[in-house]
Amino acid sequence: MFIGTAVIYVIVGMIGGIMMGAKQDFTLAPAHAHLNLIGWVSLALMGFYYNANPAKAASRLALIQFWVSTIGLWIMIPGLVLTLKGLPPGERIVILGSLITLIGMVLFAVSIFRPVPSTR
Template structure:
């Protein structure tokens, strides 16, 4: 369940991120490239990789920690790049958004590291 949810979410992030990239190319306006990059990498790539690990290792996805990890990562994967985009366009008034977003992502990836250390021994 958690595994397919994360892989599906990752694939959706990638479609949105690629359309965003095409839009930047058409308009020849690349100021939001860092937000596009983090949307694709943290949202698209990482969510998909986490989903694959949860598919490969059932014990990893069955813990309550995995639900926290997935929820936090999902929130951070949106808040961080959207916050970066807002700061690029509007200035540093809302710098708190990417700061909180990045900390949420770090927390989620730390939880993932804990899950991997607990479950990856062959």
């Protein structure tokens, strides 16, 4: 799920990058950067971690963490786009999305550091 969604985000991010270059309008560059770096790089890294640690991947925490990180990104990026376009509600949305994204990363840290659930 992590890697499958991450590759979709990077395709959308790359198309956005090409469109920015074609139009020579770089207003949305930070949204492009965050979609690629959180949506692609961070989520794919999480996916590789869970692939290497199947016991952790099978836990309920991993599923919760996936959705918290995903929902955070889905709120943060549109909020960032609105903010960069100067639309005031964007700032509140980007703050909310950022905090949810942070919670997602804290849950990932918990997932890493907590003991592996026993399979016996």
